[in-house]
Amino acid sequence: MLGGVFGALVLLRVITGETAITSSATVGTTLALGIPIGMAALGGLWAERAGVVNIGLEGMMIFGTWGAAFGAHFSGNPWMGLLMGIVMGALGGLLHSVATVTFGVDHIVSGVALNILAPGAARYLSTLFFVDERGGGATQSPALPQFPTLSVPGIGDPLGDLEQHHWFLISDLAGLVRGLTTDLSALTVIAIALIPLTWFVLWRTAFGLRVRSCGENPYAAESLGVRVYTMKYIAVIISGALAGIGGVFLAMVGSAQYQEGQTGGRGFIGLAAMIFGNWRPGGLALGTGLFGYTDALQQRGATGAVHALLLVVAVLLFAYAVWALLPGRRRVYHAVFALVAGVALLAWYLTTDELPKEIVTYSPHITTLLVLSLASQRLRMPAADGLIYRRGEGH
Template identity: 55%
Template sequence: MTTADVLSPNTGGTTMPVKPPKRRIPGWAKGAIWGLLAVGVLAIASYATGVNTLTSTNTAHTALRLALPILLCALGGLWAERSGVINIGLEGMMILGTWGAAWGAYHGGVWAGLISAVVFGALGGLLHAVATVTFNVNHIVSGVAINLLGLGVAKYLANLVFTPLSGNPRQSPPVPKFDTYSATFLSDWLSDLEKMQRVFISDLAGILNGLVTEVAPLTMIAIALVPISYLVLWRTRFGLRLRSCGENPVAAESLGVNVYLHKYVAMIISGGLAGMGGASLVLLAGGADYLENQTNNRGYIGLAAMIFGNWRPGGLLGGAALFGYADGLQLAGGGTAVLALLYGAVILLAVIVAVQLFRRQWIAAALGVVGAGALYAIYWTNDDLPSDLIPYTAHFVTLIVLAVASQRLRPPKADGALYRRGED
């Protein structure tokens, strides 16, 4: 039977058919579908424009390395905001993490550098918690102060510690990097598929090859933290209590939840994750040693990735991948590759417009047509993009994605609200 017969008191005791609830597609399945769609769009754009860089192994590998600090900062923002604390200070905590990573790695090796980065970032998170949770300082004001303080403290410590070692207050001496590992047999097979130049198959092989070649332990840890964060926040009592603090702290308090404690724990974890994001800039092979202004606003992009992901671990993983890919593409392929990406965006918008027309959402479809036309005009009228604009590709993508995704966002209800124990 496809329907269930139930006794309805409103129909004189007759039986009424009730449709069973629709089965929802699991989140991981939706992510896989979106991932395959993205690869398909990139494959078509690569074939149409002749720019193989869009799906090359080098682009995917570079994108993975550049996505890690964004991913870790986004996870830090997730922990903070699920507890009800807006963490604009991710950038400052990340800066502290870069200095801590260089200092720890120089004196004790890469693992000491990673631990040091987490500690320095966690201290920034603790300071933000003291200001916002204990003293009820406005979350935005406190976050901006943390960013300024992190920058100033890192400059002072670099001048104090690194100047005698390297002679340069803006740069650390060379520090050790994490070793990398490759899945040799799988990588060789994927390389062969990529060289065959078959549409979609070779493109998918190139992207996957970049994800399994020269992978550092820190990369594995960062990716593993995504499902771990989901399991802790959504499948444990501690996670339920923490999220209740971000939804309704007064109700949580009435049920015996120590709201202050959970917010403090969330902020310390948030800062530690941001510090780990700073460590990924310093300790991964291919990255630079500690440099002043090394984060380049990645903390803010991580916050944007979290918002794009609708305050969910899987969604922010997709956001970090998108922003990391945009950043890696401009390094691997330059302006020509970015223009080819615009062509792919036109194809994606055409699909979205078709879906909107099917749903009879005429205004959204019209806006999609205008956007696709503007992007295609940029692609058609330019052979290359100005070199001054190329480094800001990820920032432009951030603005566009947030503008598109803003209609479906649902933040925690008490996110950013000032809370004092015992008050309604």
């Protein structure tokens, strides 16, 4: 599947002449923009696989951004910033688990309350600790130390030369590999590694099986001796810690300091990426990459490349229309809608040279909503997700 997506992008680059579509700079920016969303999505996955809806990811990320600033500034060590960001995010997860697991508060209400609490708490703490610091204030921290960067030695320059030739496929592969192996923050490498690690723990260990059983049928899990309350607490605290890592990335890799409002709704986008990924690590990685890629194109000013995405979306809509008419599905209304929308987008692409600035700016959000709407037909959430569990009531 990934090979097919990359092949489509290569063909798009050749057809349109927009080199930014597969450039190493775009790949690197995609990683930088996608990591915070991916960590929020991974956090949502842990919580919801245990049966707890986590709308509070945004608030946990805010705690992570502030914790990163506090730990890194007062210690002078970026790794202490990472530790404090994880701790603050985990505390957000603990608050959510106390409310939902112990006291049975509606999961949505608890998450919204956490999202309201976090900005106010961060402002208060910033006023206490950053106002008298040079460069700090009630809405921002002083400049923070940075994580070291990592590169695979000896391949950056040769791959850069290959990329500049713009040869079919060879230069595109060079751009992809160079973007994935050059000047990566150490935190980026850690965050990427957490995705397969989560898959292994949740789907290949006894502990992961217990966590997932709590999200599918907690009363059956209880009857088999699983400590459901404990599993839910652990999963939601891990969820907060992962969202906190996303916050650390925003404060210390995506920027050089903590700033109020830094998360910018990425916790909610992470939740959407998790749903798009059907509550699985590989799927949420694809959803995160989709948003990060479209955001990277618009942030790098590649308006022509964003315009070219109209062609990609039109082709996807045509393919969906064909799929909807296959024997056994016969979703005629879906097919008609997709066909009409595809024709409209194709006509838009052929009759224009660029998109309005407003559409370019919001292209990541528009793309995410479109893909979510198309993917919604195959989604299956954990059966007991959002269920208020009480020990013994299922018997």
